[in-house]
Amino acid sequence: MKFNIEKDKCSACMACYNICPKKCISMQYDEYGILYPVIDEEKCTHCGLCSKVCQINQKSEFRMPMYTYASWSKDYEDRVSSSSGAMASIFYKYIIEKSGIAIGVSYDENMQLVYSYSDTKEDLLKYKGSKYSHSFIGEIYKKIKYFLEIGKEVVFVGTPCQVDGLKKFLLKSYENLITIDIICHGMPSQKYLDEYIEEIENTVGKKVTNLTFRGRENFKFTLYNDKEIIYSKPSNEDNYFYGFLSGIFYRDSCYKCKYARKERVSDITIGDFWEIGKNVPFEHKDKDLGVSVVLINTEKGKKLFDKCKGEIYYEERTLEEAIYGNEQLRNPSKRHAKNELFKEKYKNHGFIEAIKDIK
Numbered sequence: 001m002k003f004n005i006e007k008d009k010c011s012a013c014m015a016c017y018n019i020c021p022k023k024c025i026s027m028q029y030d031e032y033g034i035l036y037p038v039i040d041e042e043k044c045t046h047c048g049l050c051s052k053v054c055q056i057n058q059k060s061e062f063r064m065p066m067y068t069y070a071s072w073s074k075d076y077e078d079r080v081s082s083s084s085g086a087m088a089s090i091f092y093k094y095i096i097e098k099s100g101i102a103i104g105v106s107y108d109e110n111m112q113l114v115y116s117y118s119d120t121k122e123d124l125l126k127y128k129g130s131k132y133s134h135s136f137i138g139e140i141y142k143k144i145k146y147f148l149e150i151g152k153e154v155v156f157v158g159t160p161c162q163v164d165g166l167k168k169f170l171l172k173s174y175e176n177l178i179t180i181d182i183i184c185h186g187m188p189s190q191k192y193l194d195e196y197i198e199e200i201e202n203t204v205g206k207k208v209t210n211l212t213f214r215g216r217e218n219f220k221f222t223l224y225n226d227k228e229i230i231y232s233k234p235s236n237e238d239n240y241f242y243g244f245l246s247g248i249f250y251r252d253s254c255y256k257c258k259y260a261r262k263e264r265v266s267d268i269t270i271g272d273f274w275e276i277g278k279n280v281p282f283e284h285k286d287k288d289l290g291v292s293v294v295l296i297n298t299e300k301g302k303k304l305f306d307k308c309k310g311e312i313y314y315e316e317r318t319l320e321e322a323i324y325g326n327e328q329l330r331n332p333s334k335r336h337a338k339n340e341l342f343k344e345k346y347k348n349h350g351f352i353e354a355i356k357d358i359k
Helices: 015-019 049-053 076-080 087-097 121-127 140-149 160-170 190-204 239-246 252-256 299-307 319-325 339-349 351-355
Strands: 025-029 035-039 067-073 101-107 113-118 154-158 177-182 210-212 220-225 228-234 268-272 292-296 312-316
Touching: 015 025, 015 049, 015 140, 015 160, 049 160, 067 076, 067 087, 067 299, 067 319, 087 101, 087 121, 087 154, 087 177, 087 268, 087 299, 101 121, 101 140, 113 121, 113 140, 140 154, 140 160, 154 160, 160 177, 177 299, 190 228, 190 239, 190 351, 239 351, 268 299, 292 299, 292 319, 339 351
Parallel strands: 101 154, 154 177, 177 268
Antiparallel strands: 025 035, 067 292, 067 312, 101 113, 210 220, 220 228, 268 292
């Protein structure tokens, strides 16, 4: 069986990369700086596993949310160090306290957004905060399968396509796996962020060792050299952040995302509860610190949420209210009118020139 990679639909979930028994699938950037699987035909035995786990070729299991909550952590420091209500942190901590494994994304020493695992609460800080670039799955699916097979409880937090990629890679369900998806706007290439950071490093003469998009200073793109701020601009003044929020340079699959709907593929969905209280009152003195929307999609997700209730504030709201404030619970992000112009400029001149004067 020949694996036909439809680039306009591929989300680079890397299920095919992980499942290949001959390791003949590599992930490579194309001329537009977008990551795709590439098959070494000389090594390929045409076993068909890559096609079997591809979310383009296979149906996905969607569920209507059972409950909708507005929530946040009761731990003040945990909450203010998070982008929203720190709900991922709550779920991670619970699993680790039960000797389980937390799976999440963080920037490594080279500012690459990669997946890793943790079994200590002290290590969870790296998973905090919004990260607006495409995360590299690597071989984390294989590691998750190992943990599941030895009986560890595992919680995986990722975009909906990554959750679905994991589930398809596993080829069967595991009672000890909890999947949590983030309401996703779309993902720009890591290569774009690499080129942007390199330009800033060359300008300021210092190496970037950390970055934030949100936090106490909401919607500011901030770069650090250790603890020193070497660059910081609001989203409307920073070219990368503006491009992300405007939908100028997502991968093609994001503009036709099949997961941008109210039905979900995970056990729990989390995100910002935008526009809460606009139509139905929601009066809380500290709501400005961030409110998470939590959609409970399965009985397994409900059990986890119920076990964490002592650590969180929660109030049941309507699914319609959550959808009202989150466009990606009803439609994919719209392709910006200058997306094709950006791609052509990138192909010929790179990211810095492509994003310059794009507003």
